[in-house]
Amino acid sequence: MKTPLSRSLAAGLAAGLTWFAARAAELPAFDFTDPTQSAQWGDPHHLSSRVTTPEGLVLTINGPDPWLISPPRDYPVGQPLWLHLRLRSDQGGMTQVFYFPASGAPSEPNSVRFHVPPGVWTEVKVRLPALGPAHRLRLDPPGTGGQCVLGRLWVTARLTFAAPDWPRPTPPEPGADAAVLESGELKLVHARAAWGSFWVEVAGERMAAGHNAPLIGYVRDGQPRWFPVNGSNAVVVVQQAARTQLADAAVGGTLTARVTVSDPDGGRWQLEHTFKLHTAGALLVEATARCDRDREVLYLPLFTLLPGLGHYGTNKTQALLAGVEYLENEPSSSTADLNPPDSNRQVTDTAKLTFPLMAVAARERYVALAWTQPPGAPTCAVFDTPDRLLHSGAQVMGLLFPGSDGTLRDESSLVPYDTVRLAANKPARVAGLLLGGRGRSVVPAVQEYVRHFGLPPLPEIPGGPAAYWELAARGWLDSQIRDGNLYRHATPGFNSVPAADAALYEDWLALRVGDVALAQRLRDAARQALDRVTPANYNHARVGHVRDPSPALVYGAVAANLVQAEAHARGLLGRFEADGFIRYQPGGGIGGLDYGRTHWAPDANGLTAGVLAAVLQEAAFTGNRDLIAAGLRHLRALTERYRESVPRGAQTWEIPLHTPDILASAHLVQCYVLGYELSGDAALLDQARYWAWTGVPFVYLNAPTDQPVWAYATIPVLGATQWIAPNWIGLPVQWCGLVYADALLRLARHVSDGPWRQLAEGIVRSGIQQTYPASDPKYLGLLPDSFNLRTQTRNPANINPATLLAPAIGALGQPPLYEFRAFHRQGLGVHAPGELRDLEERADGLAFTVAGWSPRPYFVLITGLRQTPQVRLNERTVLLNAPHEYQAAAGRLILQVSGTARIEVGHPALAALQIRRVPGVAEVQVRWPAAAGAYNFVLESTSSLGGGAPWEEWMEAVQPTGDQLMVHLTPREPQGWFRLRR
Numbered sequence: 001m002k003t004p005l006s007r008s009l010a011a012g013l014a015a016g017l018t019w020f021a022a023r024a025a026e027l028p029a030f031d032f033t034d035p036t037q038s039a040q041w042g043d044p045h046h047l048s049s050r051v052t053t054p055e056g057l058v059l060t061i062n063g064p065d066p067w068l069i070s071p072p073r074d075y076p077v078g079q080p081l082w083l084h085l086r087l088r089s090d091q092g093g094m095t096q097v098f099y100f101p102a103s104g105a106p107s108e109p110n111s112v113r114f115h116v117p118p119g120v121w122t123e124v125k126v127r128l129p130a131l132g133p134a135h136r137l138r139l140d141p142p143g144t145g146g147q148c149v150l151g152r153l154w155v156t157a158r159l160t161f162a163a164p165d166w167p168r169p170t171p172p173e174p175g176a177d178a179a180v181l182e183s184g185e186l187k188l189v190h191a192r193a194a195w196g197s198f199w200v201e202v203a204g205e206r207m208a209a210g211h212n213a214p215l216i217g218y219v220r221d222g223q224p225r226w227f228p229v230n231g232s233n234a235v236v237v238v239q240q241a242a243r244t245q246l247a248d249a250a251v252g253g254t255l256t257a258r259v260t261v262s263d264p265d266g267g268r269w270q271l272e273h274t275f276k277l278h279t280a281g282a283l284l285v286e287a288t289a290r291c292d293r294d295r296e297v298l299y300l301p302l303f304t305l306l307p308g309l310g311h312y313g314t315n316k317t318q319a320l321l322a323g324v325e326y327l328e329n330e331p332s333s334s335t336a337d338l339n340p341p342d343s344n345r346q347v348t349d350t351a352k353l354t355f356p357l358m359a360v361a362a363r364e365r366y367v368a369l370a371w372t373q374p375p376g377a378p379t380c381a382v383f384d385t386p387d388r389l390l391h392s393g394a395q396v397m398g399l400l401f402p403g404s405d406g407t408l409r410d411e412s413s414l415v416p417y418d419t420v421r422l423a424a425n426k427p428a429r430v431a432g433l434l435l436g437g438r439g440r441s442v443v444p445a446v447q448e449y450v451r452h453f454g455l456p457p458l459p460e461i462p463g464g465p466a467a468y469w470e471l472a473a474r475g476w477l478d479s480q481i482r483d484g485n486l487y488r489h490a491t492p493g494f495n496s497v498p499a500a501d502a503a504l505y506e507d508w509l510a511l512r513v514g515d516v517a518l519a520q521r522l523r524d525a526a527r528q529a530l531d532r533v534t535p536a537n538y539n540h541a542r543v544g545h546v547r548d549p550s551p552a553l554v555y556g557a558v559a560a561n562l563v564q565a566e567a568h569a570r571g572l573l574g575r576f577e578a579d580g581f582i583r584y585q586p587g588g589g590i591g592g593l594d595y596g597r598t599h600w601a602p603d604a605n606g607l608t609a610g611v612l613a614a615v616l617q618e619a620a621f622t623g624n625r626d627l628i629a630a631g632l633r634h635l636r637a638l639t640e641r642y643r644e645s646v647p648r649g650a651q652t653w654e655i656p657l658h659t660p661d662i663l664a665s666a667h668l669v670q671c672y673v674l675g676y677e678l679s680g681d682a683a684l685l686d687q688a689r690y691w692a693w694t695g696v697p698f699v700y701l702n703a704p705t706d707q708p709v710w711a712y713a714t715i716p717v718l719g720a721t722q723w724i725a726p727n728w729i730g731l732p733v734q735w736c737g738l739v740y741a742d743a744l745l746r747l748a749r750h751v752s753d754g755p756w757r758q759l760a761e762g763i764v765r766s767g768i769q770q771t772y773p774a775s776d777p778k779y780l781g782l783l784p785d786s787f788n789l790r791t792q793t794r795n796p797a798n799i800n801p802a803t804l805l806a807p808a809i810g811a812l813g814q815p816p817l818y819e820f821r822a823f824h825r826q827g828l829g830v831h832a833p834g835e836l837r838d839l840e841e842r843a844d845g846l847a848f849t850v851a852g853w854s855p856r857p858y859f860v861l862i863t864g865l866r867q868t869p870q871v872r873l874n875e876r877t878v879l880l881n882a883p884h885e886y887q888a889a890a891g892r893l894i895l896q897v898s899g900t901a902r903i904e905v906g907h908p909a910l911a912a913l914q915i916r917r918v919p920g921v922a923e924v925q926v927r928w929p930a931a932a933g934a935y936n937f938v939l940e941s942t943s944s945l946g947g948g949a950p951w952e953e954w955m956e957a958v959q960p961t962g963d964q965l966m967v968h969l970t971p972r973e974p975q976g977w978f979r980l981r982r
Contacts, residue, residue, distance in 0.1 A: 027081075028073040029154035032057035038150075041139075043069040056087075056151040059141060064492055064796075066148075067140045072102035075131035080158040083112065083128045086151035091143025092118035092793035094726075098138040099131055106138045108724050109339065115788040116142050121151070125407055127158065144492070144796070161298060163415045164226045167213035169392045171310025172197040179240040181255045184280030186436035188255060192238045194230045195259035195271060196304065200367055202436035206311045207367040208360075211304035211390070211398070216269065218295045219419050225264050226299075229271060234261040253277035267293040273303065275434070282452065283434040285369075287399065290427040296419035300401040302379065302430050306387065307360040307367055309394035314386035316395070318361045318646065320442040321345070321383040322449075322697040323354030324729055326646050326660040326718055332385045333412065336598040337659040337719030342727045344412030346384045347404050350377070351704035351789060352730035354697055354715065355453070356432070358383050358397045359445035364438060368445035369397050370453065371432025375706045378420055379430050380404035389414055401428040441644045443693045455758055456701055456711040459765040465812045468768050469512040472801040473522055475771075475781020476506050481800045485528040489543045490785065490797035491778075500551040501542040501802050503529040507554070508809075508817060508853065536560035539621075540568070544802025545735055546742045547614075549621045550818035553833040553859045558894045559885060562622050562861075569618035569627050572611050573634075580637035582608040589653040591722060598723075599658035604649025605642040606664025607657065612638065613667045616674040620820060623829055623863020623892055628678050635675045639687060642668075647694045651717060651736075659719035665695030666740035673746045680824040680981060688747050692756060695740045699759065700732070700766075700789075707792050709769045712762030714740065732787045734767045735803045742807040761811040767804045770794065815853060827910035827932075831861040838902075845869070845906040850897065857883075857898045862905060865891040866931055870906030873897065911937055911980040926978055927966045937980040943973050951979065 032038050035052040044050060046063025059068065075081065083097060096113045098106035112126045141148040174191040181188045185204075191197040197212040214229045230236070241254045255275045262268055269291045276284040287302040308314060319327040324345050330336070335343045345352075350373055358381060359368035373379070382389070382398035390396055402408060402420035409416035422428060435448050461468055475481065481488050483496035506526035510519040533541045535557035539549045552561035577583050581603045586594035596602060612634055619627035647664035649657040672688035675681070700713045714737025720727040741760040748756040770787045772779040772794060783804050784794035809817050815835045822829050823841050830836060834852035852858045862869075868886065871878040873895065880886040883896040895903065914927040926939070939954040959966045 027155050027157070028075065029152070030070070031152055032150040033152075040071040041068045042071075043067075053149075056149045059148045059150065061091075061141065061143055061145050061148060064144045065140070066143075067138050070137040070139070072134045072136050074133040075135055075155070076157070077132045078130050080130050080160065081128040082156045082158045083126050083153070084123065084156065085139075085153045086121065086123045087116065087141070087148060088121045088151070089116050089118060089142050089148040090146030091148075092116055092791060093142035093788075094795055095124075095142045096140040097126070098140075099128060099135055100138070101132075102134040102136050108722075111725070113725060115791040115793055117791040117793055127407075127410075128155065142793075158417060160410075160417060161219075161224055161415050163413070164215060164217070166390050166414075167215065167228065169209070169211045169213050169306055169309060169390055169394075172199060172209050172212055174199060179238050179255050181240070181253070181275055181277065181283065183277050183283050185438070186281050186283060186434070188275055188283060188434070190238055190255060190257055193236060195234070195236050195257055196229070196273075198257075200305070200434065200436065202365040202367060203438055205363050205365055207362070207365055207436060208305045208307040208397075209309040209394075211301065211306060214301045214304065216263065216300055217298035217415065218263070219298060220265055220296070224298055227261070227263050229259055229261055229269075231261055234259050263291070263295075265293075267291045267295060271302075278433060279452075281435060281437045282448070284431070285371075285434050286429070286431045288427040288429045289401070289422075290425055291422060292424055294424050295422045297402060297422045297428075298415055298419055300422070300428060301382075302399045302401055302428060303369075304382070304396065304398035305367070305369055305434075306390075306392050307385075307395040307397065308362065309392055312362050313394055316360050316362045316385065317440050317644075318359075318442045319385050319395070320357065320359045320445065320697060321348070321353070321381065322357045322446075323700075323715060324348050324352050324718065325383060326442075326694075326697060327385065328646055332383060335723070337656055337717070337723070338727060338729075339720070339723045341410070341412070342720060342729075344410070345729075346389060346412050347380055347382055347400065347409060347414060348411050349404050349406040349730065350380050351406065353381065353702065353704065354699055355449060355701040356381070357445065357449045357697075359435075359442045360385065360395055360397070361439060361442050361445075364440055366435075366437060366439050366442060366445050368435040368442075368448065369399075369432060370435060370445075370449050371399060371430055373702060375703050377430075378403045378428065382414065399430045399432075441690075443644075443690060446693055446696050450696070450701075450755060453701070455755055455762065456703075458758070458762050459709075459711050459769055461765055461768050465808075465814075466512070466514065468771075468808070468812075469509055470515065470518065471771065471774055471781045472805055473506070473509040473513050473518055473781070474774060475801045476502060476509070477518075477521055477525055479772075479780050479782050479798075480778050481782060481798070482525075485525075485532050487529065487543050487800060490799045491782070493797050497543065498532040498534075498537075498541045499529060499543045500533045500538045500555070501544050501547075502800070503527070503533070504551050504554060504817075505802055505805050508805075511853065511855070512814075530555060536564055540564060542802070543800050544806060545739050546803060546806035548617070548818045549831060549861075550833045553818065553831060553861065554854050554856070556859065558859050558861060559887070562890075562892065565618040565622050566624055566627065569615050569622070569624075569631075572615045572618075573627075573630055575611055576634060580634050581641065582611050584649070584652060584657050593722060595652045595655065596657040598656050599649070604657050604664070605638065605645060606648055606650030606661050606667055607652060608634075608638055609664060609667035609671050610650050613670045613674065616671060616678065620674060620678055620822075620829060621831060621861070621863075623890070632675060632679055635671055635684070638671070643687075644690065647691065654721045655717050655719055656723060659717045661717045661736075662695050662698035662714055662740050663716065663736045665691050665698070666736070666743045669695070669740070669743035669747055673743065673750065676750065677820065677822045678829075680822070685747075685750055689751065689754060692744060692747055692754065695744075696759070698740075699737065699763065704730070705790050707789060709766070709787070709792055710789055712759070712766040713737070713770070713787065713789065714763055714766075726786070728786075730789070732766075732770070732789065733785060734763070734770050734783060734787065735785070735799055737763045738767055738783075738803050738807055741811065745807055745810045757811075760807055764804065764808045764811040768808070771804065772798065815851060817853065821848070825909050825911045826864070826907055827866070828862060828864040828905070828907065831863075833858050841909075843909045843912050845904065845908075847902070847904040849900065849902050851900045852897065857896050860895045860897055860901075860903065862893040862895070863891060865893060865907060866910070867907070869893060871895070872904040872906075874902055913978055913980060915978060922970055924969050924971055924976075925966055926969070927961070927964045928980055930960060930963050930965050932980060933965065939967070940979050940981050942977050943975070945977055951981070954978075
């Protein structure tokens with residue numbers, strides 16, 4: 001049925017166009033080449049001078065927060081506006097414009113932000129709401145120094161096209177003659193009578209449907225036209241080609257649905273969907289649309305999928321639009337993480353997509369759409385759950401022409417501000433994969449995306465890793481991060497503090513840089529930095545985000561740092577509630593806000609995991625059995641509460657507790673890897689894998705722009721600081737990704753599956769690309785807090801090199817700075833500032849080689865000892881006195897060694913099973929050390945090592961016999977297997 005433009009709407013549009021023509025010249029504008037107009041802007045802040053020139057108003061910036069305020073001007077009531085600004089700035093970065101009544105004051109919610117590249121004239125166009133009479137503007141130029149030239153500022157009316165009354169989609173009724181295409185458990189059933197009328201089934205469940213009542217909109221003679229695709233003059237053809245096998249290849253296996261329809265002005269349209277068999281659980285999809293006449297298009301739905309239509313409706317277990325939404329059973333575009341208008345993300349700017357994937361999981365299954373989205377493509381994604389756009393009573397995922405680039409449309413609107421021309425007989429086209437499979441979360445869809453589309457090539461490092469080592473060295477020495485012998489976490493805005501990790505990395509870099517003088521400066525700076533640190537605080541006096549106990553292992557005072565570590569861990573355990581979780585406490589973040597007010601619970605996995613990761617790390621370092629047991633107990637509680645959920649709530653100093661967060665993924669991976677290392681429980685590695693996959697949607701795997709820096713850039717959260725600004729969606733904060741990369745490298749030591757090493761190296765290389773170059777006098781070698789992908793500019797505060805160096809060392813092929821190994825059979829842990837290799841674990845002890853990186857004597861820590869060990873160092877017996885230290889009560893041994901050393905430790909195995917058949921009777925005895933129980937080892941058995949037989953905990957009687965535990969059994973099977981698991 002046609003939906004013509006109403007007479008009142010047409011009259012209103014015509015009146016609006018007349019008003020626009022009459023008022024365009026009257027809207028406020030400022031020509032900054034005119035001294036009179038420039039002089040009207042006042043109240044300067046952090047501006048040392050203002051000079052009007054033929055180019056414009058030259059502002060000389062001399063502080064971190066420059067601004068200038070306009071005179072009051074009258075703006076049309078009720079009229080949305082475009083703000084245009086032409087400027088050139090020596091320093092690139094964030095520019096902000098506040099709008100407020102002359103009687104009021106600027107506020108963050110009433111402002112717009114945009115990015116300006118350095119050194120070139122730039123003209124920007126950003127949205128302003130309707131303002132009204134007597135409003136001022138405050139312009140905050142980018143940078144903290146140099147000059148910014150303002151050329152011209154003006155506003156224009158922002159016209160909007162009204163959306164039609166969208167016809168509601170209905171569940172399709174394919175009929176007995178329906179065309180069917182199956183790919184593994186994914187099945188497409190298409191009706192022959194209507195275009196877009198199809199079901200998508202996964203493992204027998206109807207997961208989604210097509211849109212069988214779509215409209216097309218275009219503008220002719222200034223008036224919008226709307227018409228139905230499946231109208232009365234539509235001709236629909238659905239064809240199917242069966243899959244056949246020729247001599248050398250399989251062909252066919254396609255289903256094509258085509259509709260031909262005329263628009264109200266005689267244009268002949270053809271829309272086509274082609275589905276083709278791919279791998280199991282995937283169908284190739286190509287959608288095209290063309291018209292035989294030029295058309296100024298408002299709305300052209302290329303492909304629409306409605307998960308839940310006619311079945312589970314708006315419910316789901318999870319949903320994902322990669323880089324934009326990561327949901328449990330909750331609405332998209334909610335205000336839990338962002339205030340309006342940024343919360344509205346139904347038709348998001350495509351540059352915000354980390355990769356083109358959207359998915360919904362429900363009924364133990366998922367359905368997903370992955371597509372190709374090159375930079376500048378005139379298409380965009382539509383994502384709304386529940387569907388508040390078409391009012392289908394379900395959820396909507398779709399691909400639409402024209403696109404969304406942040407200026408073409410409001411990101412909540414199916415209808416753009418302006419049209420895009422579709423030339424006669426030139427198709428709009430999009431291609432991708434329709435995916436479906438089993439799973440309670442969207443993680444299987446992310447895995448399928450990576451499997452089919454792969455990861456992008458690793459970014460190049462100009463000059464290679466050696467060039468970065470030198471740049472990082474100069475960052476420590478010559479940037480504003482350094483304050484004499486103290487160091488800042490970031491600059492500007494952070495105080496300088498003693499920092500042992502600064503000394504550590506300076507010493508390490510001194511061994512990597514080729515410049516002899518630079519190496520000596522590094523060694524001198526490291527010595528002076530270390531002098532400012534209390535030795536007992538070596539492991540806690542740090543300015544980097546990634547932490548380990550290597551400073552004490554390199555510089556000494558290991559025993560004192562062990563005392564500090566135990567006290568720190570006990571203090572952290574005191575933060576846990578009786579139920580085993582960290583409860584969010586309002587008022588502790590920036591502004592004293594309650595960042596938990598938009599979350600449905602008082603806790604979140606990222607909040608708990610951030611504390612628990614520190615507990616487990618201190619527990620591993622100290623080897624304290626009580627700390628290890630408490631950490632593992634909390635880890636298992638965390639598993640029960642948050643299994644297969646969304647990572648969130650790790651940055652509540654400024655971000656809402658509810659907000660999905662890559663730092664939460666990082667903390668959770670670290671928790672489970674440490675848990676596995678401490679317990680040997682392989683199920684914890686499965687959890688680590690899951691949480692590693694939850695971080696992938698925060699990583700750019702598809703180019704958002706045609707600029708060079710994008711691959712493996714990481715956005716931090718799917719929300720905004722204080723719900724307002726900055727909005728971090730589409731704005732990489734690489735330090736968060738680097739913490740995630742470090743966790744991935746730890747995981748990759750234990751698992752061979754997954755893309756973890758490449759992801760980690762890519763994130764590191766992107767961090768190097770984003771780092772300030774050597775030409776920057778203030779911030780060389782520092783990592784910006786955030787990086788603007790469109791303008792390729794950096795935003796402060798600028799972070800010291802430690803956070804990037806921590807994962808870079810391993811990712812770029814260098815031996816580890818620090819390594820921890822757990823020997824579960826012995827119940828021992830080994831910590832070393834270097835690489836541990838040639839590991840041997842025997843019933844009577846263990847042996848290993850440590851390759852320390854430091855040229856000075858360093859320390860190896862062995863924990864978990866139950867008796868005095870016999871120690872050989874480089875084949876010579878060692879007495880356990882100075883410079884070594886044996887702590888019998890704590891079961892710890894601190895060895896001082898140099899260079900590369902072979903260490904042998906004589907110590908009885910903790911988890912040593914003895915199995916023997918009792919002579920003369922049909923009985924088997926299984927024995928193991930009683931001490932194993934104190935280390936949480938349990939006996940498990942299975943009937944077979946193959947065929948998927950489960951390991952089950954032994955629940956029958958266990959008999960103590962001296963220092964041994966024993967079970968007696970009469971075999972009922974020809975064979976049986978036993979193990980001790982912690």
